[in-house]
Amino acid sequence: MDRRRRWLAAGAVASALAVCAAFAPAAVSADDRPIERGAVVVRAAGPDALEQRASEIVDAMSTRERAASVVMGHIPTTDAASLSSYMTQTGIGGFILMGANIPGDEASLRAITAALTPDPALPPLIAVDQEGGDVARLGWDPFPSALALKNEPAAAAQDAFAGRGALLLRAGIGVNFGIVADVAPDASSFIYRRALGTTPQGSAERVTAAVAGEASASLSTLKHFPGHGAAPGDSHTLIPATGMPKAEWEAADGMPFRAGIAAGAELLMFGHLAFTAVDAAPASLSAEWHRIAREELGFDGVTITDDLGMLEASGVAEYRDPVANAVAALAAGNDMVLAVMFSTADTAPRVVDGIVAAVESGALPAERLQDAATRVTELRLELAASGRGLVPCGDCAAVGAG
Incomplete structure (x- = not known):
């Protein structure tokens, strides 16, 4: 990922907000003037400065603090009040909003994301x-889904995800797990309705456009690496598997991920999918698939698992x-672990305890945890410095489905 390209794109918030004329623009600056959001003032910094600051913060952390920082609960x-207490007590680095967290209106959602942010200088x-479409937590999202976009020009995907990103920005949500980079030509496939393309080229074009659309408003995530379309079955209930040779993957299902990485997506979500010609283990637990993402596709952002409950x-x-x-x-190379299914208030603390114990026993190298914590912390600092997901827009005009 070219962080500098994405950093410059982060200053273009007005372009995303313009997609829906009813939106009131949020205050984000592209230069290094102070960015004011409520009582919080941060100064934009370049990517090198953010990386250095992230290293300093993580160096000062205890093992437990590092372990907590790589958990999304x-x-x-x-x-x-419960959400605020959960984040403060666990110290975890992220939170995923599911349907049970989404109130009926945007203003109430802004109150929730504010409660989830104990320290705006280092937001989770x-x-x-x-x-x-089928996977939409915000009920007031009027923009077309992949089911329609896969049959439209790529520009339509850019417009849709620009508007979608603007909705997230307004609500104080920094990360969208929204770009399904799988290739799904079969209409009976579990992932067909959610995939942005039915061919490698078509999917790659729309994934690139979706990343560009979100660039000014939310951090983009490509999922489900290395490709759910090639592995039949629903990964919520089994481990889908395929014997697809790696060369075939590179020419087909790997193409949209390569394109999305080149476009600047900041996160890559690893699926619980077994490409047995490469590794018998699910990609989410495969060091080889992480090596491919880093060394062959050039991804240098944050890698995150799909829900471990799956x-x-x-x-x-x-x-x-x-x-x-x-x-x-x-240990396989993920920078962040996600826990949703079967998750309770004590799940994240138990995971943190387990990570600490693994480091202390040598089962998880301390350097691997430090590397993961640094990447996650740098991304959190980028949110703060760019204004995306920092403090929700408290005076935004109301938005409905229109």
Whole structure:
């Protein structure tokens, strides 16, 4: 990912907001003047300065603080006090908003994301699955989903995701798990309705456009690497597998991910998918697939697992322990682990305890945890410095489905 290209794009918030004329623009500056959001003032910094500052912050952390920083958790409530307490007590680096966290209107959602942000100078990665259509947490999203966009010119995907990103920005949500980069030509496929393309080229074009659309408003995530379309079955209930040779993957299902990485997507979500010609293990637990993403595709952003609860739900005995899954995922190369399914208030603390224990026993190299924590912290600092997802727009005009 070219962080400098994305950094410059972050100054163009007005272009995303212009997609929906009813939106009131948020205050974000492209230069290094102070960015004011409420009582918070931060000064934009270049990517090199952010990387250095992230290293300094992580160097000063305890092992437990580093472990907490790489966990994205979830509890199902809209109670602001409970959410604030959860984030403060756990110290985790991220939170995923699911349907149970989304109130009926935008103003109430802004109160929730504010409660999830104990320190605006180092905001958590607040994420949401806002693909549109079948997977849309924000009910007031009027923009077309992949089901329509796969049959439209790529420019339509850019417009849709610009508007979608603007909705997230207004609500104080910094990360969208919204760009489905899978190639799904078969209409009976589990992922067909959500994939942006039915061919490698078509998907790549629309993924590139979607990343460009979101660039000014939210951090983009490509999912489900290395490609759900090639591996039949629903990864919420089993481990889909394919024997596709790597060369075939490179020419087909790998193409949209390569394109999205080149376009500047900041996060790459690894699916619980087994491409057995490359590795018998699910990609989310595969060091080889992480090596491919880093060394062959050139991704240098934050890697994150799909929900680890899905591994438990697969029924595979090896994946019954959520803590062991988290440690294995970090060891394989993920920078952040996501826990939603079966998650309770004590899940994140148990995962943090397990990561600490793994470092202390040598099962997880301390350097691997430090590397992961630094990448995540740098992304959190980028949110603060650019103004995206920092403090929600408290005086925005109301927005409806229109």
